[in-house]
Amino acid sequence: MGIHRVLGLFTCVMIVIESLDSVKTDETGPSPFRSVLFTRNRRGFPERGGLSSDSLANLRELLSQLYNKRKGKHGPTNSKGPTKLQKGAGLQKTSESDVIRMVDHHGRNAFREADKENPRTSQTAEDLLEEDTHDIHPRPVQPARGGGSSRRSFLRGEHLLWTNGTIPYVINGNVGEECRKEILASVELFHNYTCIHWEPYLGRGGDHVEFFTGGMSSSYVGNIQVSKYGHLYKPKLSSQPISIDSRHCTLHVVLHEMSHTVGMTHEQSRSDRDRYVTVHWEHVLGGEGNQNLAKEDTENHDVPYDYSSLMHYSAFAFSKDKEKTLEYKNTDYEFLGLRENILSFYDIEDITKAYKCAHACNETECQNAGYMDMTCSCRCPDYLQGPKCEEVVTGGCGGVIELEGPTDQLTISSPGYPQPYPAGGNCVWLVKAPRGYSLELTSQEFNLPDNSLNRCSHWLEVRAMLIGQPGPLYCGDSLPMITTESGAESHLLLLRFDSSNQFVDTGKGFNLTVKTKIDFSQSNGSTDSSLSDDAINHCELDPNWCYNGGTCVFDKGEVSCSCSDGYSGDFCEHSEHLKEMPENPDKDFPDKGIYSCDPSTACQIRPTSAEYAWTVKEQGLVVTPQSRGAQAGFTVPFRITESRDMCLEFTLRRRDPDRPCGELKVMKHVTGADFGYGGYQYDLPLYTGGCGGTAGVHSATLSPFVGESITVSFTATVAENGDFNMVIENISITEGIC
Structure with a gap:
């Protein structure tokens, strides 16, 4: 039909x-x-x-x-070749791809369309799984040569690159007409967006590739130099083969195999992949011997890990039992592995830098994740424009917002808030912080319409992983707290509000808060060269950078600690007197289960002062007796040990609104084991405050490193009039990150 x-x-x-x-x-x-x-x-x-x-x-x-x-799965054939893109975009199929990007939040429940797209329920995912599983990559047999400068998902060694970016090719006679069209469309895409030139082979000898179809898709990574080493293969090779599975000759598959030939390996094989995915080898065909999921020795400078890469496998790739083989660290981005991706924004950057496509261009500093492309102009992420990618593409609302410093924050609201927003709009906001910071997005109110299928009618796209990568589309009555991913783009956040569907009722909209946080992954010692001219002075940002009374020193872009007598280490965390100190009095605290203190029912604490006690009064903990300048403290009788992420939460209430308050300080006490490098102890404040706006719930995440344990103490200092005037209503330490 x-x-x-x-x-x-x-x-x-x-x-x-x-x-x-x-x-x-x-x-x-x-x-x-x-x-x-x-x-x-x-x-x-x-x-x-x-x-x-x-x-x-x-x-x-x-x-x-x-x-x-x-x-049909791929729609009508485009006889005019591949679709042209807006300047800066990566190559992504968009037909119905918005559906699996949707995340419908109601309270604490999240309904992800991508969760429905798996090999047990979706033909699309089944096809992608089969395509991945029939993708193999034989190793070249010639001797490996190290050295050279390569990028990101390219294997080390410039000998793998094709001279001048030119790849001669021939198409075997066994390739059908439809598959031939996909190959030629792929060749045109490379010509349009990179400096790689696939040229018809003229039969004059030299290295070249040959396309043919078979029962499996396979290709070598980079140029294996058949003119020199073809005789070493069995059978002997006169051309470098690119095999395309005859059952899956799609643009996605052909481009994937051609990208291997260009020199790219799989994205999930990058040397830094463990920060982004977990491989479940127990579900993988061939187990840890499956080279398609093995980690490679790759250069990862300048170009970030990209879930949307053409070279990234789906979550079910090479599964022997239809269970996930690749678990994304951020599950809201699993939809990227369920799309027939083509060349992504970062794939194009990868090839551009590996083959030095912009080498002859005048230096121009592209901003906001943009990069110089082969046309000597800045290629910008979606929804950004301008000579340096400094502007947003928006429909009359949104804009570029810059935050400064460690405590800066702003509010972003839907048009007309708190009244319902008008339909038919498209707003884009780009939020920027200084390099070395990350951004945290929270919502005070969020209400965007959905339907009974948990699909979004209007949505907010949040690009918090990479702004050049498609983000999840959120709707419903709540939005989870979102923090930008640590790395070179942690200081950038892109939001796109789409209410273009005018045939549904609108919601109240949203009122969001964005604030800055220090990104500790980009402190001194970072390998990201983009930070070299923008070093972070942690001495100014964090008064507790050095432990145990050490002095923080910032000199020529480097941060160090000058330690007090008896202490050493990068952060003054090691005590020379540790072995002489009495045994840790907290060692007998329980470290299983959770801790709960509800003064109205039961609350176990361990006071640290015999003179001033904490007692239960007004359904909370208060200090009695009280005298000017006195301190009264207690330790929570619970110990958090390694490999546990736990959340401390406590609630404060002001007793008398007309009287001044003292100060409450909550500290965490860290003890590290001696593994031959010396044990250590240090204290860090979790909360310090008096009255004012401090009433309410406060929380902090406690995550000990290997060999560490953490305890928590509360200390009250009463006001000058001898009154503490605050009540602690409850304290809890529960599993998970706050």
Whole structure:
């Protein structure tokens, strides 16, 4: 059935249901028939046939599935070649890809469309799984040569690169016409977005590749130099082969194999991959011997790890039991492995830098993750523009916002907030902090409409991993706290609010807070060269940078600690007198389960002063007796040991609004084991405050390193009038990160 007949069928069905005068389509939504289903109610037509909104939503879903089944997996062939992109974009298929990016939040529950897209329930994911599983990469047999400068997912060694970026090719006669079109479309994409030139082989000898189809997709990584080493292979090679699985000759697969030939290895094989994915070898075909999921020796400077890379496998790749083999550290981004990705924004940067495509360009400092491309202009992430990527592309709302310093913050609201926002808009905000900081996004209110299928009608896209990488689309009645990923782009956050669907009721919108945080992964010793001219003075940012009374020194971009007598170490964490100190009095504290102190029922604490005691009064802990300048403290009788992330939470209340308050200080006490380098002890404040705005719930995450244990103490210093005037209502230490 042709595509026009399918559209005619759908139109007939809709007319029967709706009796509309005209049919409109909404290309921005997840279904091409979204506007048809909502037009009549917006015009004030009465309901017909007793169809509820849920029934219409379910019908729309069934019709959308029928449409997809009829039109075929890849849609009609584009006889004019690949689709042209806006300047700066990576190459990504966008047909229906918005659907699996959606994350519908209600309270603490999250409904991810990507969770439904797995090999047990989705034909699309099944196909991707099969494509990944039939992708192999034989090793070259010639002697390896080290050295050279390569980038990111390129294996070490410039001998793997093709001279002048030129790759002669020939297409074998066994390649069918449709597959030949995909190969030629891939060649054009490389020509349009990189300086790699795939040229027809003229038969004059020399290194070249040959495309042919078979039962599996495979290619060598880089130039194996068949003109020199082809005789070493069995059978002997006269050309470098690129095999395409005849059952999966798609643009995605062809580009993937060609990128290997260019020199790229798999993204999940990068040497830094353990920060981003966990490999579950127990579910992998061939176990740890499967080289497609093995970690390689790669150079990772300048270009970040990219979940959206053409070279990244799906979460179920090479699974022997349909369980996940690659677990993403941030599950909201698993949808990126379920799309037929083409060349991403960072893939293009990867190739550009490896082959020095912009080597002859005048130096221009591209901003906001942009980079100089082969045209000697800045290639910008989606929704950014300008000669240096310094502007946002937006529909009359949004803009570029810059934060300064460690405590700066701002509020971002939907148009018209606190009134419901108007439909039909598209807002983009780029939030920037100084390098060396990360950004934290929280919501005071969040209300964007969804439907009974937990799909978003309007959404907020949050690009917190990389701003050049597609982000999850959030809707519902809540938004989780989101922190930008540590790394070269941790100081950048891009938000895109899409309310372009005008055929649904709008929500109240959102009121968000963005604030800066220090990104400790980019402190001294970072290998990120982009930070070399922007060193962070931690002495100014963190008064407790050095432990045990040490003095912080910042000199020529380096931070060090000048330690007091008897202490040593980078942070003055080692005590020369540790072995002479009495045994840790907290060693007998329980370290299993959780801790809870509710003064209205039961609360176990260990006072540190016999003169001043904490007692239960007014359903909380208060200090009695009290005298000017006195201190009264207690230790929580609970010990957090290594390999446990736990959350300390306590609630404060002011007793008398007309009287001054003293000060409460909450400290964590860290003891590290002696593994031959000397044990250590140090204290760090978790909270210091008096009255004012300190009432309410406060929390801190406690995560001991290997060999460490942590205890917590509370110390009150009463005010000048002898009054502490604060009540601690409850204290808890529970599993998880706050």
